[in-house]
Amino acid sequence: MRILHSSDWHLGQHFMGKSRETEHRAFLAWLIEQVQAHQVDALIVAGDLFDTGTPPSYARRLYNQFIADLRLTGCQLVILGGNHDSVSTLHESRELLACLGTRVIGGVTTDPRDQVIVLQQRDGTPGAVLCAIPYLRPRDLIESHAGESTLQKRQALSEAIGHHYTVIYDMARQVRDDLQSAQQASGAVLGADSAASVPLPIIATGHLTCVGGQLSESVRELYIGTLEAYPAGAFPPADYIALGHLHRAQAVGGESHIRYSGSPIALSFDESRGSKQVLLVDFAAGKLDEITPLAVPVWQPMHSLSGNLTELEAQLQAHFGDGGDEAAAGPLTWLEIEVRGDDYLSDLQPRVQQLVEGMPVEVLRIRRQRSASNIALERDSRETLQELSVHDVFERRLALEENMDEITRERLVGAFDSLLQQIQDGDQNTCES
Structure with a gap:
């Protein structure tokens, strides 16, 4: 069999x-x-x-x-x-x-x-x-x-x-x-x-x-x-x-x-x-x-790059520049670019687009990552709301309440989860009706 x-x-x-x-x-x-x-x-x-x-x-x-x-x-x-x-x-x-x-x-x-x-x-x-x-x-x-x-x-x-x-x-x-x-x-x-x-x-x-x-x-x-x-x-x-x-x-x-x-x-x-x-x-x-x-063959190449602007330029040239290993004919590679560094760049989008000009790529997402000593802050700087579940958002909000005792926190989480499940069940029933 x-x-x-x-x-x-x-x-x-x-x-x-x-x-x-x-x-x-x-x-x-x-x-x-x-x-x-x-x-x-x-x-x-x-x-x-x-x-x-x-x-x-x-x-x-x-x-x-x-x-x-x-x-x-x-x-x-x-x-x-x-x-x-x-x-x-x-x-x-x-x-x-x-x-x-x-x-x-x-x-x-x-x-x-x-x-x-x-x-x-x-x-x-x-x-x-x-x-x-x-x-x-x-x-x-x-x-x-x-x-x-x-x-x-x-x-x-x-x-x-x-x-x-x-x-x-x-x-x-x-x-x-x-x-x-x-x-x-x-x-x-x-x-x-x-x-x-x-x-x-x-x-x-x-x-x-x-x-x-x-x-x-x-x-x-x-x-x-x-x-x-x-x-x-x-x-x-x-x-x-x-x-x-x-x-x-x-x-x-x-x-x-x-x-x-x-x-x-x-x-x-x-x-x-x-x-x-x-x-x-x-x-x-x-x-x-x-x-x-x-x-399974890859019909749509996707790639993630991370670094400061200087590092990103070198990575792009290595992968997609003249003679690069991913510059062969075919569909444009979808790119995700994560820019590292503390400096706030108001013109980040046009700078990235300038780096990829003439390359066989299409940038679908640009994310900014700031270095910080606090791991939680570093994680949050990379996240967008679309990447978090509703439960994650609620947990992040509770984490800001420094004086909340564990019993109260547990009760709130339980009540929220129960309400969320009821909403999800209702949405599913609506879709199936």
Whole structure:
């Protein structure tokens, strides 16, 4: 059995006013090529198919065309909902897509059996059992109670997530056992050696932050105020766990079988420093056999530079000047420039534009960093309001209250988090109605 694990496509994303349609179109065409070249049995997209709950029409067209193209390869497709996705948007055509070999699990349904899927090999025989678990919204798992502390809410949500995984995993084991029994009975009738039958591997998915996971600038926090990260050790003993939400490809907790595939294109400047990939996962004799990263090509170069104006000029010449290593023909490189130094320059923007004149670049963001002995001040000088979550802003404001005791601070944080969760739930319900 061979699967391809991907996630966090964010179709429809606009990055600082720039459309990513060309990149996404190229990625989807490349992905079809990989499915064909490696004879993939099933493709799993572990959440955040779209960037918003109301994706633009071109993003929906890309999605629909990809499903039609993938159908011709004989590969199954499983789409899981993420925190950016609207459950109702994903589910609006899932019955039709099921006829095209695509299973869509946008959110938790009333029947947990909907989240157990038998993945078929290309010859039509069962190859694996999938615990198809999407992003788990707190309102789908727990009820909020007045007077609960932040710690109590965290514990309740963590236990609810663990219970959900246990229920789906136990169902998957039962499906696997039933399939094996049927296979053995069929072998006995045909006179085949029933001992040759091996259990099917169990694969699980998830869209959440795990303890120790490396975040990037473009990742929105999940479970704000209640659960920062889920411990990898709390997952059931699946043979492979395909995760989404974090945009950097990584194994979790030192466990090679628990993986984030990462996003296929850089969704923020800090993600452009590493390579992007999808994961080719092979199973043999009912167990995980091999994981092979497939490097995704870069269709839109992005680069971050930092230094004072003199240092920036040297870096720009080295990268993009005549004979520079990034001056080859192709799309303009999107640049983020961070200017270091204490001197306030009122004409910073035109100075930077003068430095890049004639170079194959487009400056999308200029940030100023002032050196200071206070680390907090240095951090704040680099941040913009867009980079902070609502929770971050509230925490920064509380930090200014020097005479506030810890009990009062904890009560305020708990009340704010509860209110924020209610607002977010209301917004999601509005989007889905």
